[in-house]
Amino acid sequence: MLMFTKGLFPVFACCVMLLLLTPTPGDSSSSDDSEQSLKIAQPLELTPKLSLQLKLHAFLLWCSVGFLIPIGVLLIRVTHTVKSAKSIKVLFYCHVASQIVAVVLATAGAVLSIRNFENAFNNTHQRIGVALYGFIWLQPVIGFLRPDRGVKTRSVWYLIHWLLGLAICVVGIANVYIGLHTYQERTGRSARLWTLLLTVEVAAMAFVYLFQDRWSYVVRQEEAALGDEQSEGLSIMYPANDHKEVVVMP
Template sequence: MWKKTENLFYVHAILQLLAVLLVTTAAIMSVKNFSNSFNNSHQRIGLALYGIIWLQVLVGFLLPQRGSKGRSVWFFVHWAIGIAVALLGVLNIYTGLQAYHDKTSRSTWPWTIILTVQISSIVLFYLFQDKWVHIQNQGVTMGNEPTRITCQEVSVDDKKKELKVESC
């Protein structure tokens, strides 16, 4: 179990560092190629998002040792910043599409629909994955499994002090 968790940690760390490099490259390209007067929501959210992403990197490197008092507080802060980055990132895509529409008068509805379907799918997957084990433990059938109905009646014989199990 430990090896699997350790591998997931390294995969997480590598993917997040690659994302930070990509975001930094995008920020540099934005500064070089566009007028960044920060007069629209997309640019302001992007700047805030960039700062929060680097805050998340700093928090990630300050990981306390297992068992230390600050570990649970660190975990919550790291999780909360991660959720904030994800939500602001999605919001910034929508505001970017709106800014593109305002600047070019081109329709962005196909991209908006595609993004909405993608985000909805990711959210449903995220919510469902947390419940998958719970669903399996409840004996819920997913439609492709044979159902077996069992019925037993348990009664207590007080005189003999024993349990009787009888089929229905």
């Protein structure tokens, strides 16, 4: 029963995301009107308080889905190439800690948005944000329900946890980009510098993510080469005994 409930979590989350992102037929005209009104509206007038709240919201979500969650993915991938049990345990707890902090920061950003911003959910950034919050809160629940090693459902759990983590990273980073674009569009202030910094960070993390597998391959090749050299050295030190036996006739 527990595993059946765990299997329903991702399905339910996907259904919620589709419902949030898909506009209803009755709201098509109102959404079109709202989009047109946004296009012709004057830039949002920023008060010092609102400006601080927007920057704090962006900072919290950037740290959460734009940094800590990808860092957690990289940490858990490092454990695949580490042989020391102690190092694996340390990396695992760092992974858990980074994800817990990421959930706390994302929750703070959500509360800040709900309390202080206009949330009509008539634009892409807000709709993706709501679905993303649901996935972010769902992921640690799946993580804490991890089956023990050797259980048949462990592979299914790992696949769901891995795919959901990657989806949160990709969708979260994409929504940060969308948020920066929305901020620039609504306020008339340039967000080019922050977009450039985010791009540099994402490129660096993607490079590390892709390089991890290649580095483990290089290490295996070096170990194989050392093994071949050692075997060749042993064959030189201890040559085969291929001399002919001399038979003494009586």
